[in-house]
Amino acid sequence: MQRIDTTYQVLYSELAQRTLDASFTSDFPIDGRFITMESRGRRYWYFDTAKEGGGKNRRYVGPVDDEDITRRVENFKDLKSDARARRKIVSTLVREAYLPRPEALVGEIVQTLATAGFFRLRGVLVGTVAFQCYPALLGVRLPNIALQTADADFAQFHSISVAVGDALPPVLDLLRKVDPTFREVPHQADSRKSTKFTNRSGYAVEFLTPNLGSVDNGNRPAPMPALGGASAQPLRFLDFLIHQPVRAVMLHAAGIPVLVPTPERYAIHKLIVGSRRRIDADGTGKSRKDRLQSRTLMEAMLGSRQGDALADAYMEAWDRGNAWKEAITESMRSYEESTRVLLRVQLAEAVASLGAKPKDYGLS
Missing domain, CATH: 1.10.110 (Hydrophobic Seed Protein)
Structure with a gap:
């Protein structure tokens, strides 16, 4: 396999840094403040903003022991958006380093869920869409045939979905911002719940969670409080896959910071x-x-x-x-x-x- 030139690997690392910095400036307005709270012996960052008429809105940010997140919390006021420069970096990596760029629809779906907070809530991009991030992470070019996909899969541990105390806006509303033809697909085991959403052309977005119980649990959709009304399909072996994911950048628009399996x-x-x-x-x-x-x-x-x-x-x-x-x-x-x-x-x-x-x- 052909190695990617070191120059482009360094450029990708710079993009990864900038996209995560930029996600903080868009996720958290300057008039709010960060606080820490403890849960089950571990400390987490949350972000407070004032409600109209009094009170506070509180949003989950991430673990205090995540050095990247804590550093950005500490330097929050100094972060500035540089979307134009990041777009140029993305274009260079695609055009000159031949790194894969997702199809426009896929990029917009991931961008919309990222902006809504999916990765902030410790969700993980899985499947072939995640696989497209590995050439840059590994510094090698991978065969195009292995990069093709007709769906996008997103995963989250059920325990995290329950514990974070925060949630996405309604998922169907988010997807319809990208394509108004998206609809819920009723789950076969419980038609009141949906783990999958498809558009008119058949492109599917599915939410998954590890099946840590009996095999029978895989037949029933799991309620996921953080996923904006979506349930998740339990799958065996998924806990192994999404344990301790890593940060990557999807090469769409100005770059999308995502979490993917190692x-x-x-x-x-x-x-x-x-x-x-x-x-x-x-x-x-x-x-x-x-x-x-x-x-x-x-x-x-x-x-x-x-x-x-x-x-x-x-x-x-x-x-x-x-x-x-x-x-x-x-x-x-x-x-x-x-x-x-x-x-x-x-x-x-x-x-x-x-x-x-x-x-x-x-x-x-």
């Missing part, structure tokens, strides 16, 4: 779910795409001195039980022999470098 967790998660597509008519096609994205990221990370992070995620998943081991093994078997052998050899080397025995992780 590339190593995304790669291993796709390895797992790629063997478990069973229900929908397009399951085979989705399985192929899952495995392609997993292989692409694993090759990129193992080939660019990021193998330790990948090996660590691989071992964590392997140690979670037989269902996880079987899913990983089945997907690995699906690759061509030359690809499978190379991945196993490089993973074994990375596992050994972390002080573990490759044979304990199916890599003998």
